[in-house]
Amino acid sequence: MKLLTFAGADDKSRLGMLLADGRVLDVTAAWQAAPHALQDRPAPRDVMEAIALGDPGRAALQEIADAAGKQAQLCLGEDKVRYLPPIPRPPKNVICVGRNYKAHIIEGNLARGRAADDFPKAIELFTKPPTTLTAHKQAVSRHAAHTKLLDYEIELGIVIGKTGKDIDPANAMEHVFGYTVVNDISARDLQVQHGQWFKGKSLDGTCPMGPVVATRDEISQPGNLDLELTVNGEVRQSANTSDLLFDIPSIIAQVSIGFTLQEGDIIATGTPSGVGMALNPPRSLEPGDRICASIEGIGELVTTITE
Numbered sequence: 001m002k003l004l005t006f007a008g009a010d011d012k013s014r015l016g017m018l019l020a021d022g023r024v025l026d027v028t029a030a031w032q033a034a035p036h037a038l039q040d041r042p043a044p045r046d047v048m049e050a051i052a053l054g055d056p057g058r059a060a061l062q063e064i065a066d067a068a069g070k071q072a073q074l075c076l077g078e079d080k081v082r083y084l085p086p087i088p089r090p091p092k093n094v095i096c097v098g099r100n101y102k103a104h105i106i107e108g109n110l111a112r113g114r115a116a117d118d119f120p121k122a123i124e125l126f127t128k129p130p131t132t133l134t135a136h137k138q139a140v141s142r143h144a145a146h147t148k149l150l151d152y153e154i155e156l157g158i159v160i161g162k163t164g165k166d167i168d169p170a171n172a173m174e175h176v177f178g179y180t181v182v183n184d185i186s187a188r189d190l191q192v193q194h195g196q197w198f199k200g201k202s203l204d205g206t207c208p209m210g211p212v213v214a215t216r217d218e219i220s221q222p223g224n225l226d227l228e229l230t231v232n233g234e235v236r237q238s239a240n241t242s243d244l245l246f247d248i249p250s251i252i253a254q255v256s257i258g259f260t261l262q263e264g265d266i267i268a269t270g271t272p273s274g275v276g277m278a279l280n281p282p283r284s285l286e287p288g289d290r291i292c293a294s295i296e297g298i299g300e301l302v303t304t305i306t307e
Helices: 047-052 054-066 102-111 169-175 188-194 248-255
Strands: 002-007 013-018 024-026 094-098 124-128 133-135 138-141 154-160 176-183 207-215 226-231 234-240 266-268 290-295 299-306
Touching (some): 013 054, 133 138, 154 226, 154 248, 154 290, 169 176
Parallel strands (some): 094 266, 133 207, 138 299
Antiparallel strands (some): 002 013, 002 207, 013 024, 094 124, 154 176, 176 207, 290 299
C-alpha cells in the first residue's frame, strides 16, 4: 500500500491511499463504508494514526484497498489532492544519517581536501526538527538572508512501525513500517560556520517529504532501489541504494543503541553523489527552481524554491 496524508476541505488532515490507477482514496471517509474488523475504532486521519493501529490496522487498510473499486465516490484525482507531510507530527526530530553513500563520501572528501577513501567507521548522525517538514508540491524559501549556498539531497526515508531499543540487525526489518522520499535541503555555509550540521540542516521548511509512505511489503529490496534527483529537468543525482556504506538493518541497529525508536520515527539514510556543493563551480538552489526527487517503488517528490 502507498499511504499519504492530505488536507480535506475543512483543512483538517485525512488519510489517503494512492491507488494503482493514480487516484487517491479518502481512507478516512472509507473507514466506515467498507467492512473490516476495526470499524468500531475512530477513522485514522494521517499515516501516523495508521501506524498506531498496528497489524490489525494494516489488515483493515488492506480490506479497504480491496474494496476501493466500489468506492469511486470517495476517490480523488491526484491533481486535486493537497498533500501534507505523511507524518505531520513525528515523535521526535527526523533522524538523519550523514555521509552514507560511498561515491558521495569520496566527492565530499575531495572537496574538503581529505583522502578520498576516508570512510566513516560508524554512522554519522544529525537531526532536522519538525519545523523543517513540508509536503509534496510545496514551496521552500531560498533563505537568501541566511545562506549563500542552498543545496539538495535526495534520501530514502525509513518510517518506523514498531517501537524498540538495542535492536539486533537480524530483527531490524521487523521494525520498519515503510519508506518515503526525503529531500534534505541544506545550507552548506551554515554547516561550515557552525562546525556541525544541525544549524545548516534546520532552516524552516527544508525537509520536504513524501508524497507517500510505501509500506514494507511494497518494497521487497530496499537495498537495491534507484534514486534520481533533477533540478529544472537536469539530472544532478542518480544512484542506487546498493551504494550505501551502512545498510538499513545496520542503520536501525546503530541508531537504537541505548535509544528508543518509536512508531512514526523517521530515519533519512543519506544522499548519493551529485550535490550542488561538490559541483565545479558549486551551484545553489535559487527562486524558481523545481526539484524532482524520485525513488523506485515509492514515487516522485516535487519541491519549488521561492523567495
